[in-house]
Amino acid sequence: MSARDNILNRLRIGARTAFAHPNATTAREAEWAAKQPPIGDPARRFLAEIGKVGTSYLRVPDWTAVPDAVTSWVREYGISSVMTGTTPALEPLREHLRAQGVDTRILAETAETQREEIFNTDCGITTARGAIADTGSLLLIPSAQEPRLLSLAMPVHIALLERANLFPTLADYLANNEFRNQPPTNLVLVSGASRTADIELTLTVGVHGPKVLLVALIG
């Protein structure tokens, strides 16, 4: 018999002899959540939460205002090179940055062929699928157009988030069944710049991921 069958057989015997604690938890979770302090306006809550961990943001009325917002960050943080995916919606931004003399790269091949370029770019720019207001978390679903390393390998990460895609809580996002129906290769909730507290529990920002996280809230 295989290890698999041995293990499962032992567990099946155990499952019969030991006590079970069946419990309908979903209803209790909803009840508990209803007791919590109200989240209020999701955008305001989201910005308040990301502020607590030192994430800066700019609010812009629509996509046409994004290039200027990004350019102002490029100046402020002394960014000399940026990288985006192939997302067509970001083409105006790329053109704008190039016109400003910013070295604007595209991750168009693969991480293997563009490795050195990826690890030697100052800033990655991605869109966000949405965000979770109560914990101040960006909801990123990397894709063929926007690979995972764009939000991970560069010292600065700029995330572009539409206000309409804010969810009050993680449970609210999961309730829409998008994930359940089609789990993406990778989904990551990002709640700030990379950090550690492994030395004397002292918070230090920028370990393996970005040292700076910037959010443009659109709408």
Add this chain to the structure above:
Amino acid sequence: MKPDAGRFKVDAARATLNATLRQNLNHTLGLIRARRDAAFEALTAPEELQEIGQAIKQESLARLPELLERLEDRLTARGIQVHWAETADEANAIVLEIARRRGVQLVVKGKTMVSEETELNRFLQRHGIEVLEADLGEYIVQLAQQPPSHIVAPAIHMNRREIADLFHEKLGEPYTVDIEAMTAMARRVLREKFKTAGMGVTGVNFAIAETGTLCLVENEGNGRMCTTAPPVHVAMMGLEKVVANLSDLPTLNRLLTRSATGQAISTYFNWISSPRRRGEKDGPEEVHVVILDNGRSSVYSDGELRDTLACLRCGACLNICPVYARIGGHAYRAVYMGPIGKILTPQLAGLETAGHLTGASTLCGACAEVCPVKIPIPDLLLRLRQEGSQPTAAGRALFGPGAGSQRKPAEAMLWKGWQVLHDRPAYYRAATALARAAAALLPRRAASLSPWGRRRELPVPARASLHALLRNRPGA
């Protein structure tokens, strides 16, 4: 590293006298407890959340075999390869086989306690494969050639000066006690490794059966690097990590990060549901999951002890434990230390090897209170103590191997004598009279009784017994 009763006494005694260790632990544990408490106080009805968390884990455990099969089914359907290991050796062999097939020379590792359990690093290195820990705390203890002393904060026993010395000596970097500068050094070294590693190894915090999703909780980004940059990702999980529903995640994660670090959520909450798909430009081509038993199924077979498997590995019970705070993590000589270690290690390693750890507790109950999934650690400690000291001749080995192994003949005889005395009034009176008369001759410190007795003064028996007082009271 193997638990050892004799060495435990020596190590624990030595640790309590180590002023630096005591200072380091006091500082960090104080901070971490305050953060955890603040995070829970910010919630309305936090105990209710703990109860829900407990119910979720209980339900998942009750359905464990079914959920594991479903998990396997879902993962496999999306191209994640599932392996089962009955023992630590089997798990290591599986990882080695994958590494060999892919020609891997360098492995980068995220924080995983299961790989500590199987001693994967040593195993792979013996087979010529370099392994580098990527979590900063793990990296520090790896450089220091020590095991982690805490399941969440591996280098919690060291202060910045000790780490500065280490980095200076091992990395040849200029000496600095600046934490930011030291973190930057580690970032520099590990960056290069992420670029070239052939395999990333991580643990799993939650494995969702419903969707076939592996969830990793972390702050540094090393877990994301390990699961994104190398061409192969191997996730190692204890079989108890499976959770039934996607909708269980918000509650469990809320409890985990609040209990572990006092955060409402960790910086990264990383969900993996497949290897790189066609057209995607990064992410591993192969994703493997190694599901490890290593004694868990036998723990599972006992309805009471099974609660041990609900553990989220948050470390809150370590942070609040008065014993852990005084002896630190290394004295236990076990992968899992502190309260959870005291119940888990004897069950995984056997009572013969690790039964003595069940005695290293004051049964103060703080761990059970702070545990996000309400594991009744003191009850389980008592149960295991009982298992360890029951007469083997009775043949009622509830727990199986190791039952009765902690029985001390002298102690058993003492109890037998106690029983005889208390059964017979005449003997009892004679014995108490004798004890009172002999009390003056006894040493004030009960040195020979136990380490505990060595630090305590014996109470002085009253000059007259209660019996005598009652008999002689006026009007009697």
